[in-house]
Amino acid sequence: MxxxxxRLRTSLRRPWVARIGVIIALFGVWEVAARWWVDPMFFSxxxxxxxxxxxxxxxxxxxxxxxxxxxxxxxAFVLSVGIGLLIGLPLGLAPFARRSFMPIVLLLYGTPQVxxxxxxVLYFGIGPASKIAFGVSHGFFPLIIAVVAGVQNIKPIFLIxxxxxxxxxxxxxxxxxxxxxxxxxxSGMRLAMSGVLLGVLLAELYVSTAGIGYFTTLxxxxxxxxxxxxxxxxxxxxxxxLNEVVRRAEIHFSRWHMD
Amino acid sequence: MNAAKQQRQRLGSGAVQTxxxxxxxxxxYLATTRWRVSPLLLPNPVAVLADFWDILSTGEFIGxxxxxxTELAAAFAIAACGGLVVGYLVxxxxxxxxxxxxxxxxxxxxxxxxxxxxxVLFFGLGPASKIALGASISFFPIALNTIAGFGYVDRLLVVxxxxxxxxxxxxxxxxxLPAALPVILSGMRIGFTVALLSIIGSETIASLxxxxxxxxxxxxxxEMTRMFAYIVFxxxxxxxxxxxxxxxxxxxxxxR
Numbered sequence: 001m002x003x004x005x006x007r008l009r010t011s012l013r014r015p016w017v018a019r020i021g022v023i024i025a026l027f028g029v030w031e032v033a034a035r036w037w038v039d040p041m042f043f044s045x046x047x048x049x050x051x052x053x054x055x056x057x058x059x060x061x062x063x064x065x066x067x068x069x070x071x072x073x074x075x076a077f078v079l080s081v082g083i084g085l086l087i088g089l090p091l092g093l094a095p096f097a098r099r100s101f102m103p104i105v106l107l108l109y110g111t112p113q114v115x116x117x118x119x120x121v122l123y124f125g126i127g128p129a130s131k132i133a134f135g136v137s138h139g140f141f142p143l144i145i146a147v148v149a150g151v152q153n154i155k156p157i158f159l160i161x162x163x164x165x166x167x168x169x170x171x172x173x174x175x176x177x178x179x180x181x182x183x184x185x186x187s188g189m190r191l192a193m194s195g196v197l198l199g200v201l202l203a204e205l206y207v208s209t210a211g212i213g214y215f216t217t218l219x220x221x222x223x224x225x226x227x228x229x230x231x232x233x234x235x236x237x238x239x240x241x242l243n244e245v246v247r248r249a250e251i252h253f254s255r256w257h258m259d
Numbered sequence: 260m261n262a263a264k265q266q267r268q269r270l271g272s273g274a275v276q277t278x279x280x281x282x283x284x285x286x287x288y289l290a291t292t293r294w295r296v297s298p299l300l301l302p303n304p305v306a307v308l309a310d311f312w313d314i315l316s317t318g319e320f321i322g323x324x325x326x327x328x329t330e331l332a333a334a335f336a337i338a339a340c341g342g343l344v345v346g347y348l349v350x351x352x353x354x355x356x357x358x359x360x361x362x363x364x365x366x367x368x369x370x371x372x373x374x375x376x377x378x379v380l381f382f383g384l385g386p387a388s389k390i391a392l393g394a395s396i397s398f399f400p401i402a403l404n405t406i407a408g409f410g411y412v413d414r415l416l417v418v419x420x421x422x423x424x425x426x427x428x429x430x431x432x433x434x435x436l437p438a439a440l441p442v443i444l445s446g447m448r449i450g451f452t453v454a455l456l457s458i459i460g461s462e463t464i465a466s467l468x469x470x471x472x473x474x475x476x477x478x479x480x481x482e483m484t485r486m487f488a489y490i491v492f493x494x495x496x497x498x499x500x501x502x503x504x505x506x507x508x509x510x511x512x513x514x515r
Contacts, residue, residue, distance in 0.1 A: 015354065018358045019359075022362065023362070042381055043381075096268070096271065096272065099269075100272040100275035100279075104276060110498070112455065112456050112459055112497045114456060114459050114460040114471065115459060115463075115494060116490055117463055118474060118486070119490075197370045198370045201373055202372055202460055202464070205372070205464045206463060206464050216376040219376070220376045220379060225377075228377065228380070232374060236373060239369050239370055240368070
């Protein structure tokens with residue numbers, strides 16, 4: 001009689017089982033709250049949200065908006081990495097430039113960029129360009145910092161011995177700087193990805209004519225919580241996947257370096 | 260000799276930084292006067308400075324500043340209470356850490372600003388939605404750092420205190436708290452920064468009052484000079500608040 005209860009207790013002892021239990025319980029609370037407590041104008045139970053995901057994708061413009069947002073994220077991420085490397089490598093390799101400009105980079109990184117979001121819209125328009133630019137402005141600072149830190153951590157003995165053996169500048173970059181930079185470069189990429197996500201989504205929510213920001217405003221104003229929840233769930237899933245990809249890459253490459 | 264060299268280098272990089280700023284402002288000035296960039300895109304720096312003094316001397320910023328700071332204080336208070344309590348409860352047991360820490364870390368990696376439309380739907384356009392969003396965003400770093408602080412206290416210290424007959428309160432006051440405090444404090448500093456960011460951000464996106472709202476309002480009215488002056492003001496406020504919090508953190512840390 002007590003066998004199933006026992007089995008339940010032993011399996012609950014495993015943390016991941018209990019974690020899934022917590023998640024299921026949260027969804028349960030959400031379902032109950034949405035069905036019996038809260039006005040359906042503002043809240044929608046998860047069962048209904050998941051059931052209507054198909055209808056969400058059938059809504060005209062939504063798949064295109066998701067594609068557009070994904071594209072903005074991708075372009076902004078690639079640009080952030082490019083610009084971050086372009087600024088970070090010279091700063092990391094030249095001690096004087098680093099001492100001079102790193103305080104400026106850190107100062108700019110520390111200022112709240114949301115205050116100048118209207119300026120991005122003014123300069124780049126209300127189309128995808130302003131989202132990409134705003135995403136890049138959030139993404140390339142952490143990358144610069146990571147690249148500079150990575151280059152700085154190279155043991156000077158490697159650089160000195162390479163130079164004394166007559167390595168050219170390109171050879172030093174190719175065989176010493178790049179391989180040693182990889183772990184911190186990937187952790188910079190992870191930070192850049194969360195920055196780009198924040199920047200692009202902020203700009204999308206601020207003003208949008210065809211992206212997901214347009215649809216979140218539309219669903220909010222027409223009191224359609226089911227599709228609003230669905231859209232946000234899809235975006236959150238997208239963010240989780242993107243974050244996970246760079247995090248896996250980071251783990252993989254930091255281990256690769258250790259061997 | 261080495262000290263003299265260091266001194267010279269520091270002077271050199273300081274000179275480069277000053278020169279960089281001067282060149283930047285000079286280019287800005289020249290762009291607006293000589294090269295005739297439209298004042299709708301880039302207002303004259305002198306006019307921006309004049310507007311900045313005007314904002315400060317007339318005190319028209321007080322209303323918006325009060326709204327933003329009230330939201331910030333409420334959001335941070337909620338996040339700090341919730342984060343500390345939850346973090347303590349979770350961090351006191353290995354099992355609960357294993358269950359909850361990955362959950363919190365996973366949620367924290369989602370850009371929570373995504374949920375702003377939902378918050379606006381529930382709490383309206385007023386301060387309540389900003390407080391709720393700021394509190395939920397800054398809850399996570401505080402809770403995660405509190406878990407890390409209490410969870411990774413050296414077992415030996417706890418066992419030693421117990422075997423010497425420390426009460427539950429004494430254990431908390433003299434062993435756990437001092438060991439965990441530095442990590443918790445830096446979590447609270449991060450929580451404060453993200454709360455400030457998300458409150459200004461959500462004011463920018465959808466609101467009726469506050470500093471973020473003022474900037475958007477001026478942008479929509481095409482009053483660029485005043486808007487630049489407000490941007491300078493908000494950046495200065497944010498820098499001051501962050502410096503204050505860092506100083507407070509350092510003081511508590513050293514007073515320990």
